[in-house]
Amino acid sequence: MEPAAAPSLRTLLGRRDLGLRLVSDESELVDGALEQPVRWVHNSDLVDPTPFLAEDLVLLTTGMQLAEEDAEGATAYVARLVHRGVLALGFGSGVHRVGVPDELIAACAHAGLALFEVPYDIPFLAIARAHAEAIAASAYARRTWALEAQRALAIAALRPHGLESTLSELSRRLGCWVGMYDATGALSHEHPTALGSGADAVAAGVAELLARGGAASRTIEDPDGAFTLFTLGRTGQLRGAIAIEAAALDAETRAVITSVIAMAGLALEQNEQMSRARRRMHTQLLASLQDDDPTLARRVLGSLPAAPVVLAVAETPRAGALIDWWERRRTDAGVASFLAEGPDGVTICVSAADAAEFDEVAGRLGIRIGLSSAGEYSGFSQAHAQALTALRRGRSGVTRYADATSGGVLDALGGEETRLLARTRLAPLRRHDQETGGELELTLRVWLEHDAHSERTAAALGIHRHTLRTRIAQAAGLLGSDLSSFPARAELWAVLRAAG
Known part of the structure; x- marks a missing residue:
């Protein structure tokens, strides 16, 4: 990076036209003391000029405020300057004192403050002007650098x-x-x-x-x-x-x-505008693929991911980032893919061999993705439905259709709408159990689990079989259902499973 605009103390001391002489032993100063940028140069002969000073400046003085051979006064004076943040002290020799006083040299050495001598024939104004000129030159150099850099960047963009x-x-x-x-x-x-x-x-x-x-x-x-x-x-x-x-x-x-x-x-x-136009075309092609016919998509795109393929449907909060990621995988790693946005989310089709890519992108973006089983393009619509089912049943990351439906058909009745319907159906039964302390719902569950066999159910519940029959009849009346038929029992079992 380029240096800051303010010149350093070393730069000022290096001006041959000023003839400044460093009195301090540089090895005894703090590392980098002479490299600190000097924000301003000020002169004062006050015993305590600190109320009128800013940090990071060089103070010039003729020493008129310092009594001869007053080591204690010089120490206190230098301590005030250091506390205020003065970077260095310049002593004008020959105005009131010839040479720099020993007590001032000792005080500066003890406090670690850089001390330099200003020759009699160099006015303090010349030092301030040299500092201002250095700032102006540095600022001009920085502006010139910025203009040249922007010109080079504009050429690079072409x-x-x-x-x-x-x-x-x-x-x-x-x-x-x-x-x-x-x-x-x-x-x-x-x-x-x-x-x-x-x-x-x-x-x-x-x-x-x-x-x-x-x-x-x-x-x-x-x-x-x-x-x-x-x-x-x-x-x-x-x-x-x-x-x-x-x-x-x-x-x-x-x-x-x-x-x-x-x-x-x-x-x-601009890339995004082109990408949006491409995505609109892909959305139209998605409709043709859902007819289980890849002919049009292949004709327009030239090729599709090699079968067998898997389909994924991803939620859309970061659709742009998701599409960018897949585009980069296609460019950098040659991963063939087909992407399209639809009302259900972003649909992504890749070869089954590349299915592991979904775990990486889901973790990176923190999104949910539903993934179908592998299949041919002739089963595209079924695979899309599988991916949607997996997405809706998944909680986080990638949910595969095989995992989402591992519990069988009845477990697929776990949607919120189905649960609401099941709980509404069981409401009279549950209200009765809550008000009376009964166990009609539990009795029905155990009865159906034992294939509606009275003897085994009564033994499992620890009740008499006549009590069991009474409970079943009472539950059937509350539900308004004839539980003597298999279809009614099958529906009741599905309701109990869905209600939870």
Whole structure:
């Protein structure tokens, strides 16, 4: 990164036209003391000028306020300056004292304050003017750098793979690592080389920003380095993020980065418009595939994932990120896929050999996905129905149809609408048991579990068989059902299973 606009103390001391001489022993100063940026140069002969001073400045004095051979006064004076944040003290020699007083040298050495001598023929104004000129020159250099950088970035944007070329050029101009992450939080481009240490911290920071969904930036302080992150896209429609291996960014650097973010956002938005047009076409092709005929889709697209295939239906809160992830898998790993958006979610068709990819993307995006069994395109509509069933029954991550229906047909009656119907049907029975302390519902369950056999049911419940018959008749009356027939008993069993 380029240096800050304010010149350092070493830069001022290095001006030969000023003839400044460092009195302090540099080895006794704090490391980097001479490299601190000097924000301003001020002069004062007050005993206590600190109420009128700002931090990070150099103070010039003629020493008129210091009594001769007053070590205690010099120590107190220097202590006040250090406490206020003064970076260095310049002593004008020959005005009131010839040479720098020994007691002042000792006080500065004890406090670790840099002390330099200003020759008699150098006015303090010349030092202040030299400092201002250095700031102006540095600011001009930074503005010139920013203009040249933006010109180079604009040229890079015109090259093939313009977005990636622009980010690589930004990395070269800043002299640091730059990476771009897609909407799923996956690293899609980096320069100059792969980021080693700090990669996990950056990826986690990007994932957190994208999960929030709002346009933002943040700085990550990691033992392996500092990084600044910027999101791409509008709030609610984030397209990714850019990470830069730097924490302190001056105004010119931020202006250059802002221009890159704007260009990246525009490029991604154009890509998104093309992607939306492609998705609309895929949605129309999905309707033809659901007729179990892949002829039209193959004719339009050229090819489809090789059979046998599996179908997935994913919930849509992050549809754009999900589609971007699959597009990148197709580009980077050659994973053939067909994607289309519909009223039920995003439908994804891949070869059965690539089914494990769904577990990765569901974990990365934190979404639910229903996955069908493997089959041919002639069974596309059935596979789509399986994926929808798995999605509706799944709680998190990927739910496979075989797992969702492992309990049999009756377990498939677990929908909320079915449960409501079953509980409504059993309401008179349950109300009776609650009001009387009876066990009619339990009796019916045990009776049906024992194939409506009176002797075994009575033994299981520990009651007389006449008591059992009375309870069954009473329950049948409350339910308004004739339980002597098999269809009525089968329906009752389904109601009991669905009600829970």
